[in-house]
Amino acid sequence: MATLYIVGTPIGNLEDITLRALRVLKEADLIFAEDTRVTKKLLAHFEIGTQVARTHTRDEKRAAAEIISALESGKNVALVSDAGTPGISDPGAMLVQKVREYFQSDKVQPFSRFKVEPLKIECVPGPSALTAALSISGVPAHDFVFLGFLPHKKGRETLFKEITASKRTVVFYESPHRILKTLESLSKHAPEKQLAICRELTKVHEEVKSGSATELLEFFKNNPEKVRGEFVVIVSA
Secondary structure (H helix, E strand, O other), X not given: OEEEEEEOEOOOXXXXXXXXXXXXXXXXXXXXXXXXXXXXXXXXXXXXXXOEOOOOOOOHHHHHHHHHHHXXXXXXXXXXXXXXXXXXXXXXXXXXXHHHHHHOXXXXXXOOOOOOOOEEEEEEOOOOHHHHHHHHHOOOXXXXXXXXXXXXXXXXXXXXXXXXXXXXXXXXXXXXXXXXXXXXXXXXXXXXXXXXXXXXXXXXXXXXXXXXXXXXXXXXXXXXXXXXXXXXXXXXX
């Protein structure tokens, strides 16, 4: 039975990769990556020589077709993103859907009279910026909404209004290019809410700052050297 492994990789600190992930990446016949250059650095660090496909998973339709072909030939395939888990604010969801649809269709016949399915999809869980941020934010996380990356333009202000009205903790990712504009919008729409900004999780400059959107906006404006890296924004209910 060919297997497609959905493998979680470190979000920063390479020591966070799991023993199972290392084994799967070593034993797979082929690895599909979001960016082959990033993945090859990870593999080189752990001295893993598995072949990496040339097709990036950002082209999910093409990658799905190539993965299906590899699986049909009996190869085990590992799917990775640059950091974290494929499909979680990274390419992968459409790809996995297309692979599932194909192998559940009439195009594929079981391998034997015992109705053995020709494909297995396994998750190999790993680090997540979402759960890492919630764990150290001090914000109640028993009930929260995750928005991934907010849209760049269309619908952005509408989302901020929804965040303001939410009775649940809201979590989303933000880039250094938009974090100041995000804090300006939150200062406008949700001045009374408390935030936690988690930056560069698991990396050398990991930092968490808490306060109102106005307070945090002033902090980052006064410390432009900190407007760098990856951000997780947590808005308390």
